[in-house]
Amino acid sequence: MRLSEAWIVASRDFKIFRRVKNVWSSIIIFPVVISVLFPVILEYLAVRGSHGLAAPGVLPNLLNSFSFFLVIGAAYVPLGIASYSIVGEKVEKSLEPLLATPLTDGEILLGKAISAVIPTLVAMYAAAAVFMVGIDGVTFHTLGYYYFPNWNIATLLLVLMPVAIVMSVLFSVIVSSRVNDARSASSFGVFILFPLLGIYLASETSIITLDVNSLLIISGILLAVDVALFYVSTATFRREEILTKWK
Amino acid sequence: MIDTENLTKKFGDLTAVDNLTLHVNDGEVFGFLGPNGAGKTTTVRMLCCLISKTSGSARIGGYDIGNKADSLKIRKIIGLVPDNVGLSEQLTAYDNLDFYGKIYDCTEAHRKENIQRFLEMLGLWDKRNVLAATFSKGMKQKLAIARALIHDPQVLFMDEPTANLDPEAAKTVRDFILQLKKEKKTIFLNTHNLDEAQRICDRVAIMNTSLRAVGTPQELERSVSGKKTVIGLDQQVNDAVLAALKKLALKNLSIDGDTITFDVEDPDKENSPAVGAIVLAGGHVRSINVVGSTLEDTYLKLVRK
Numbered sequence: 001m002r003l004s005e006a007w008i009v010a011s012r013d014f015k016i017f018r019r020v021k022n023v024w025s026s027i028i029i030f031p032v033v034i035s036v037l038f039p040v041i042l043e044y045l046a047v048r049g050s051h052g053l054a055a056p057g058v059l060p061n062l063l064n065s066f067s068f069f070l071v072i073g074a075a076y077v078p079l080g081i082a083s084y085s086i087v088g089e090k091v092e093k094s095l096e097p098l099l100a101t102p103l104t105d106g107e108i109l110l111g112k113a114i115s116a117v118i119p120t121l122v123a124m125y126a127a128a129a130v131f132m133v134g135i136d137g138v139t140f141h142t143l144g145y146y147y148f149p150n151w152n153i154a155t156l157l158l159v160l161m162p163v164a165i166v167m168s169v170l171f172s173v174i175v176s177s178r179v180n181d182a183r184s185a186s187s188f189g190v191f192i193l194f195p196l197l198g199i200y201l202a203s204e205t206s207i208i209t210l211d212v213n214s215l216l217i218i219s220g221i222l223l224a225v226d227v228a229l230f231y232v233s234t235a236t237f238r239r240e241e242i243l244t245k246w247k
Numbered sequence: 248m249i250d251t252e253n254l255t256k257k258f259g260d261l262t263a264v265d266n267l268t269l270h271v272n273d274g275e276v277f278g279f280l281g282p283n284g285a286g287k288t289t290t291v292r293m294l295c296c297l298i299s300k301t302s303g304s305a306r307i308g309g310y311d312i313g314n315k316a317d318s319l320k321i322r323k324i325i326g327l328v329p330d331n332v333g334l335s336e337q338l339t340a341y342d343n344l345d346f347y348g349k350i351y352d353c354t355e356a357h358r359k360e361n362i363q364r365f366l367e368m369l370g371l372w373d374k375r376n377v378l379a380a381t382f383s384k385g386m387k388q389k390l391a392i393a394r395a396l397i398h399d400p401q402v403l404f405m406d407e408p409t410a411n412l413d414p415e416a417a418k419t420v421r422d423f424i425l426q427l428k429k430e431k432k433t434i435f436l437n438t439h440n441l442d443e444a445q446r447i448c449d450r451v452a453i454m455n456t457s458l459r460a461v462g463t464p465q466e467l468e469r470s471v472s473g474k475k476t477v478i479g480l481d482q483q484v485n486d487a488v489l490a491a492l493k494k495l496a497l498k499n500l501s502i503d504g505d506t507i508t509f510d511v512e513d514p515d516k517e518n519s520p521a522v523g524a525i526v527l528a529g530g531h532v533r534s535i536n537v538v539g540s541t542l543e544d545t546y547l548k549l550v551r552k
Contacts (some may be wrong), residue, residue, distance in 0.1 A: 005350065012335065012346045019337045019378075093331035097394065100295045100327040101350045102319050240298045244258065 001106045009103070009111025010118070013085050017119070020088075022182070026080035027119050031127030034073045038066045039134030056143055063135060064210040065203040067153055070131065072196045074124045074161045075168040079192070082116040082172035083185030090180060090246065099239045109173065109237045116169045121162070128157055155215045163222045168192055170229035177236045177246050248273045248402055248433045249294065253303035256289050263289040265457040266303065271450075274431035276424065278438060278448035278464075282550055285455045287437040288330060291404050294435070295327050308401055323351065326395030330406040330437075332387045336380035340371055340390050343379055344397050351398035358397070365393035369423060385416025392423065403427065406437045421447060441542050451542075459549035467545045475538050476518050478507040481531040491528040495520055511537070 017023040042062075089095045098108060132148035139147055171192040176185045199218060202208045235241075249271035256264040264286040271277040281287050292298045294305055296318035308324050310317035334343055341362060348358035366372040369389040374382070379390060388408060395403055408424070409417040424447055427434060438444055444451050445464045453459040453467070460467055480488070484502045492500060497509035497517075507525075511517045514537045522532055 008346070008349045012338070012342075015342060016335060016337045092333060092336050093329075094333040094335055096297065096329045096331070097327055097333045097347075097391070099297055100322060100325070100329075101347065102322045103350055104319070243292060243297055 001104060001110065003110070005103055005107045006110035006114060009098075009108055010114035013112065013115035014119075016088070017081065017084075017115070020084060023081055023084050026186075027077060027123050030073050030077055031123040034069050035127040035130035035134065038069065038131060039138050042066075042135060042138045059139060059143060060147065061203070061206070061209065063139070063147055064152055065200060066135070067131075067156055068196075068200050068203060068210055070124060070128050071156060071160050071164050072193060072200060073127065074120060075164040075193055075196055076190075077120045077123060078116040078165055078168045079172055079186045079189035080182070081119060082112065082169045083176055083189060084182040085112050085115055086173060086176035087179065087182040087185045090176070091182075095242055099242065105238050106234070109234065112173070113166070113169050116172070117162075117165050120165050124161060124165075125157065128153070151212050152210070152215065155212050155219075156210075160215050160219045160222070163219050163226060164196065166226050167222055167229060170226060170233045173233040174229065174236050177241070248275070249277075249305070249307055249435065251294075251303065251305040254290070254293065254300055254305050255302045256286070256293055256298070257301045262456060264293070267454070267458050268303075269452055269458060269461055271433065271435060274433055275449045276428050276434045276436060276447055278436050278444035278451035279454060280438060280441065280444055280451050280546060281454035282439060285550070287454060288406055290454070291327070291406050291435065291437055295325055295404055296321050323398075324401045326398070326400035326403045328388075328391050328395045328403070328405040328408055330410065332391035334379040334382075334387055334390060334394070337378065339376050339378055340366065340382070341375040343390060344394055347394050348397045353398055361397050361399070362393075365396055368426070369393055370419070383416075385412050385419065388412060388416065388420060389423070392420065396427075402433045402435065404435045404437075407439070408436070409438070409440060409443060417443075441546055445542050453546055453549045455550045460545070464542050468539070468542050474511055474514060475508055475544075476511045476514060476521070477534075477536045477538060478521065478525065478532060479534040479536075480505045480507070480525070481533050484530070485528075487528040488525050488530040491524040492521065495524055497521065505533075 017027075089098070099105075132153065136146040136148050168189070172185065172189050175188045179185045179188065199208070199210075203210045208214055249269075251270075252268050254264060254267040255262065267286075267290060279287050279290065289298070293300050294307060294312060296312050300313060305312045307321045310321045310324075312318060312321060335346070338346070344362045344365070345358055348361065353361070362375070363372065366375055369392065371386060371389055371393070374386065379387065382390065392405070392408065395405075405424070409420050412420065421443060424434060424436070428447070428449075436444070436448060448464065450461065450463050451467065452461040483505050484507060488507075489502065492507065492509075498511075500507070500509045502508075507521075509521070518535060518537070522535065525532055
């Protein structure tokens with residue numbers, strides 16, 4: 001598999017995304033909401049510190065749970081991109097001429113994955129930077145130290161987030177083969193967020209603690225899911241399947 | 248350039264292409280004729296290594312379509328204009344072609360030169376920076392042809408390139424194919440437009456799941472024996488004339504307004520009783536013509552076999 005060829009496909013998709021409002025708005029809106037909303041919520045809680053929610057003993061767990069929303073966002077953002085990238089080609093019937101070129105199925109699929117992963121990573125890392133600065137600004141007076149950066153967020157951003165993005169992209173490939181419009185594809189794709197939302201709720205209700213060990217275990221589980229989805233998506237994204245069985 | 252031997256494709260119990268054996272010469276424009284569902288697109292997809300064959304073999308430029316390593320080499324030497332043009336609508340005409348040029352590892356200079364050459368030849372150079380989404384059907388078709396040629400392929404596969412185009416756009420596309428013919432490009436042209444095949448193709452094959460005939464359009468016209476008599480009357484054919492003709496048991500008798508057509512094997516013997524019957528029934532004969540069979544006759548006869 002030639003990375004250079006996959007990059008050609010990804011570069012073409014980047015050009016297309018710039019002209020599709022739904023795609024670039026999905027890249028921007030959710031990260032902006034996460035990075036701004038949570039510091040604002042904490043600011044609100046800090047003002048009402050008597051509730052105990054923003055007390056120094058409670059804050060670290062709360063911040064770890066909030067940080068997990070960066071992972072949920074990272075899984076959400078590529079749904080729109082990958083769905084458009086593949087369903088868009090289906091609608092325009094542009095896959096057949098593409099498949100008639102010397103590109104392999106794997107190179108096309110990798111190109112599609114790169115075009116969804118890179119904007120998501122950039123957007124979510126930028127969101128994480130704003131999120132950390134905002135949270136530190138709001139919590140410094142309560143905690144007496146800057147909570148971020150720490151090993152937790154490092155594990156979350158550098159290990160868990162990429163694994164979650166890949167899971168979302170691969171799931172989108174599978175969903176996209178079964179539907180004929182990008183909106184349906186991203187709607188069905190949202191199912192992949194449910195396990196992540198479950199983890200978030202479990203952390204908020206203190207069933208689990210999102211420390212480094214937990215994050216690594218979750219990453220390991222998602223990695224196993226990625227491997228399974230990789231096999232299904234590569235079996236789905238084969239030229240004969242695309243031309244004869246895709247709806 | 249293209250050789251197939253007993254090439255077969257089945258989808259479950261359905262046989263789409265059955266034991267297709269044919270040879271296309273280098274630099275030839277080869278018409279592949281057949282009705283909808285005849286297996287034309289499936290054949291092109293097999294030859295372009297887009298779908299696998301069920302049995303048989305085929306070689307393009309000496310490479311075997313059934314061999315994985317060869318299939319990549321085949322895709323480098325072919326260009327495909329699919330029945331759905333499949334352009335990236337959110338890209339400009341220039342970017343569409345540039346993208347494909349990059350995939351085929353064309354140098355930047357080569358890409359620029361070919362993009363300008365083909366867009367100018369097809370009258371789209373002025374629209375090079377316009378989004379493909381805004382193009383008319385004919386313009387999109389032309390752009391798809393330019394895309395298929397961007398890497399100077401040895402073989403060009405075209406699947407119904409003039410279908411659904413207005414007459415002017417269809418003529419532009421046909422003229423362009425004739426220009427490519429002068430450049431000795433091997434072209435495999437799927438069509439059900441007989442007139443187009445007759446005007447453009449060196450040889451044609453008639454297909455309806457299995458191959459029915461191959462030859463030059465003239466050879467195929469001659470292959471169907473028999474002639475037609477066309478009798479023109481001064482007025483519409485009335486019931487009395489029709490009844491009189493039916494008594495003669497003429498072959499493939501058809502009436503169209505004031506024109507009567509039927510098949511004849513020996514016009515000298517068969518026309519006279521027909522004309523006599525018409526006159527006796529009160530008809531006034533304006534003209535009598537005996538015409539040979541056409542490619543259309545051959546096509547219809549062979550696909551109905």
